[in-house]
Amino acid sequence: MQAFSFVSGSAAPLLIPNIDTDTIVRVEVISRSPEELGPCAFEVLRYLPGGAENPDFVLNQPQFRGAPILLAGPNFGCGSSRERAVWALLGIGIRCIVAPSFGDIFLANCYRNGLLPVVLSEENIKELASQANAEASFKADLVTLTISTSTGSVFTFEVDERRRQTLLQGLDEIEMTLKDTATIEAWQTRDRAARPWVWQPPTALV
Amino acid sequence: MHKTLFDKVWYAHLIRDLGDEWALVHIDRHLLHDLSGPLALEELERRGLSVRNPELSVATPDHAISSEPGRTGMTLEKGGRLWRALKERTRTSGVRFFELGTPGHGIVHVMAPELGLVLPGTTLVCGDSHTCTNGGLGALAFGIGTSDVAHVLATQTLRLRKPKSMRVRFEGRLGRCVSSKDLMLDLIARFGTSAGTGCAIEYGGSTIEAMDVEARLTLCNLSIELGANMAMIAPDETTFSWLQGRPFAPSGSQFDRAVAYWQGLNSDPDAIFDREEYVDASEVPPTITWGTSPEHAIGVDGIIPHPREVHGSPAGKALEAALSYMGLEPGRPIAGTKVDYVFIGSCANSRLSDLRVAAGLVRGRRVAGGVRAWVVAGSENVKRDAEAEGLDRIFTEAGFEWREPSCSMCSAVNGERVPPRARSISTSNRNFVGRQGPEARTHIASPATAAAAAVTGFITDPRAL
Numbered sequence: 322m323q324a325f326s327f328v329s330g331s332a333a334p335l336l337i338p339n340i341d342t343d344t345i346v347r348v349e350v351i352s353r354s355p356e357e358l359g360p361c362a363f364e365v366l367r368y369l370p371g372g373a374e375n376p377d378f379v380l381n382q383p384q385f386r387g388a389p390i391l392l393a394g395p396n397f398g399c400g401s402s403r404e405r406a407v408w409a410l411l412g413i414g415i416r417c418i419v420a421p422s423f424g425d426i427f428l429a430n431c432y433r434n435g436l437l438p439v440v441l442s443e444e445n446i447k448e449l450a451s452q453a454n455a456e457a458s459f460k461a462d463l464v465t466l467t468i469s470t471s472t473g474s475v476f477t478f479e480v481d482e483r484r485r486q487t488l489l490q491g492l493d494e495i496e497m498t499l500k501d502t503a504t505i506e507a508w509q510t511r512d513r514a515a516r517p518w519v520w521q522p523p524t525a526l527v
Numbered sequence: 528m529h530k531t532l533f534d535k536v537w538y539a540h541l542i543r544d545l546g547d548e549w550a551l552v553h554i555d556r557h558l559l560h561d562l563s564g565p566l567a568l569e570e571l572e573r574r575g576l577s578v579r580n581p582e583l584s585v586a587t588p589d590h591a592i593s594s595e596p597g598r599t600g601m602t603l604e605k606g607g608r609l610w611r612a613l614k615e616r617t618r619t620s621g622v623r624f625f626e627l628g629t630p631g632h633g634i635v636h637v638m639a640p641e642l643g644l645v646l647p648g649t650t651l652v653c654g655d656s657h658t659c660t661n662g663g664l665g666a667l668a669f670g671i672g673t674s675d676v677a678h679v680l681a682t683q684t685l686r687l688r689k690p691k692s693m694r695v696r697f698e699g700r701l702g703r704c705v706s707s708k709d710l711m712l713d714l715i716a717r718f719g720t721s722a723g724t725g726c727a728i729e730y731g732g733s734t735i736e737a738m739d740v741e742a743r744l745t746l747c748n749l750s751i752e753l754g755a756n757m758a759m760i761a762p763d764e765t766t767f768s769w770l771q772g773r774p775f776a777p778s779g780s781q782f783d784r785a786v787a788y789w790q791g792l793n794s795d796p797d798a799i800f801d802r803e804e805y806v807d808a809s810e811v812p813p814t815i816t817w818g819t820s821p822e823h824a825i826g827v828d829g830i831i832p833h834p835r836e837v838h839g840s841p842a843g844k845a846l847e848a849a850l851s852y853m854g855l856e857p858g859r860p861i862a863g864t865k866v867d868y869v870f871i872g873s874c875a876n877s878r879l880s881d882l883r884v885a886a887g888l889v890r891g892r893r894v895a896g897g898v899r900a901w902v903v904a905g906s907e908n909v910k911r912d913a914e915a916e917g918l919d920r921i922f923t924e925a926g927f928e929w930r931e932p933s934c935s936m937c938s939a940v941n942g943e944r945v946p947p948r949a950r951s952i953s954t955s956n957r958n959f960v961g962r963q964g965p966e967a968r969t970h971i972a973s974p975a976t977a978a979a980a981a982v983t984g985f986i987t988d989p990r991a992l
Binding site: 339341343344347348352365370394396399402403426434481495497498499502504505508509519520 | 553579957
């Protein structure tokens, strides 16, 4: 996983509540590899029905094109578990999303892919959005746990320490867990005796 | 003491306490489907790892396969590639694969409970957000992304942070034509789509106790639309007798031993939840969504709301956008809105009891002119059981299409779409923009309300039929 310590640049405000993962990436893009999903991000918002770019969509506006930070509304990333939503966002260069709340599975998927989700109050995000519209530049810093702007605003945020370290060091969870193989083995041996019905081999005919 | 049902299952699966509420948790069951399975199995191969416990996983293709009668895994080009990848990769990994057209195949959250693969007190995951469905049997079941699917395949564990707890108690008898689907749509409209975020929910109360298992599965299915990735109902005699005799459930003395264990799976009387809510279920009407979020729901006899209270704010703009997308005028009754498509299916409502309810309303009636109506059974077994009861004939004689098990028009991954600006009444669980196809206008409802719309051609209160 790519590590994250800080990101700086413009921040695009997209404050609509309940942006679901279907909106972030349509499910039909199943045949594209994770690296090819950038053009599919926010398709329903980004393009007009004819296929031309929608000039009203924030990420199509010159000052926000390629913004590494997204300022979002509550419950961002609700809906399906598709990790493609995170890959699509990374594909258009987004490395940090600031929202009042996130969908649970989307949040977990962000941490697995080096995308920093930051929770701030709606009020603080509105304040950041007005600075973003005034073309302030932003820095989201996981070392100092702050979002700061070129106009001097600083907001602090909290991240679970375990998740913070995983992001800062770009740790691979599978590799971490494989170090516990002996412990897992021992647990499973005990469990086979305690709950044998869970371990019945699936030989039943259906 | 003081333990919730969730706590009991959580601590029973704790392999190692990682500190600060984090734990390495054992996963007892892993369901793989065609969308999230192949990619994760590929990732394992890339890392040179093998599946740790193939006997604890099963695979079924459901999302990207056609539902057309006579279909095979290869009927669709893109879906066919995923079907083949899942089939081949599970074979080389030793994971059981349920092939199309054979008993056991079906939508992942329909076939797994039906086969007795989902047991009370087990941990179960799937690369699918509606995995919470399986909590209806008292399992700790939740959706995960592709990276975590690979993690479970490689280690049979997940590194998890203990969620917050929430309990919702439903009391009272359900009204006529009101189902667990209506209860959940009503609950989501009351509390919003992020009320359960970060929580494991437990549903309880007299309404739940009186519910059959299939209704409980539907109830838990909608939990992710409330924001909760985990939802559970304490297993009881209804659960145990439903499980007995299912192919993958324990049998004989093992069943008795399991029941003795399962009987301890409930929240202690003094258990403390981070949040508790109470709902008078007897007051809930048949409920339908009007907008583009599951929280945009009203009684089917209700009025399409005005967004004016929040005019100009992002939330107000979202409501205005939802009305415009749906082609609806505020202030008018939702009943009487003309319908183009009716879809009875999905992991929310495609089980035998759902089809019985719908068939009961359809019997002796005809699908209204201009309406295209589909029934897509949730599994091969549901389909065969329904056919044995003659439900298929009731539907086809009325003008419904009777199709093969698939997620089909719920997520439209397989290209089975509602056309642009056409209006669909769907028994699925998501009415997001574009969910059933670009510009498709989806109203989520129960099988009864969907069937009523099919035969009248309008959104109709099923109690009026």
